[in-house]
């Protein structure tokens with residue numbers, strides 16, 4: 182018998198090829214008449230496409246989103262919100278652009294439509310991380326939860342193969358940690374197992390043919406499920422390590438998740454039998470940590486933190502930081518074992 186509490190976040194999800202075409206109707210449904218469209222500089226073309234679809238209801242395009250949601254960029258966007266009397270935002274892009282939309286919603290309570298183009302999953306979480314003076318702080322508040330998510334597979338066809346793989350494994354990490362979360366529950370477990378299965382089966386097909394719509398759609402479906410897991414239950418060692426490593430050594434987000442996940446899972450495996458059973462079903466009874474390490478290798482993804490630019494001297498620093506603030510983890514944090522986990526990830530060794 183398993184007692185649990187289940188909290189669901191409201192989400193209107195529109196899923197399918199060509200669903201971007203519904204952005205105008207969705208904006209109208211939310212009563213938006215002066216929309217600010219957000220993107221990174223690299224995805225400005227997608228933002229302009231959204232602006233065209235919104236027609237007279239688009240107030241402006243802000244293609245200035247950047248990694249780690251710097252407060253200075255948000256303040257620049259907020260000036261546009263005020264000067265153009267913006268009454269809603271549409272974010273088109275990955276976690277960085279979604280983060281800017283959330284940062285605007287945090288300050289203004291404006292409604293958001295999000296059109297994700299990676300597998301990071303931020304669009305279905307009430308979590309926001311922001312950076313000021315080099316320090317990243319994270320908070321959880323329903324204020325930042327987008328009102329509508331439009332998953333249009335067509336926008337993911339151009340996601341470079343390397344980022345597709347690491348972003349997909351970033352999604353898997355949310356589900357893995359949800360499977361052993363302290364506040365886990367059977368509903369999230371179902372989503373987590375199904376989410377990992379969808380991503381793991383789709384990534385090899387995407388690497389073989391990045392234009393494979395079926396596989397891309399499967400990956401997006403998995404990313405949604407895994408993102409929902411991240412937004413619903415608490416995360417543990419893996420996310421703490423990635424947050425610490427990313428912030429301290431300025432490592433890339435999705436790649437860091439890809440390298441660390443097999444090691445963090447191996448660390449927690451002895452204390453997480455139900456998670457291991459669920460993952461073993463996905464990986465056809467193979468050791469899940471080893472299977473994830475092999476998957477990354479087979480798909481050409483990075484497997485060593487040193488290849489991402491982390492110095493060897495950082496292993497001890499990262500260990501200290503990971504142990505500094507007490508937080509819940511299924512297996513108690515023992516210094517030598519955590520250090521060994523980080524050292525193996527640094528060197529790119531198989532999980533031990």
Ligand code: NAD
Nearest residue numbers: 221223249275276277298299301303306308336337339340
């Ligand atoms: P990203 O948003 O930084 O995108 C990386 C690059 O890929 C950008 O240049 C972007 O424009 C480009 N790109 C995105 N989609 C593309 C596409 N389909 N085709 C071509 N180029 C494309 O990367 P990410 O991994 O999605 O997001 C990482 C950020 O999101 C981190 O800051 C992380 O902390 C945050 N995040 C937050 C949450 C949350 O719940 N708050 C969850 C996951 C990630």
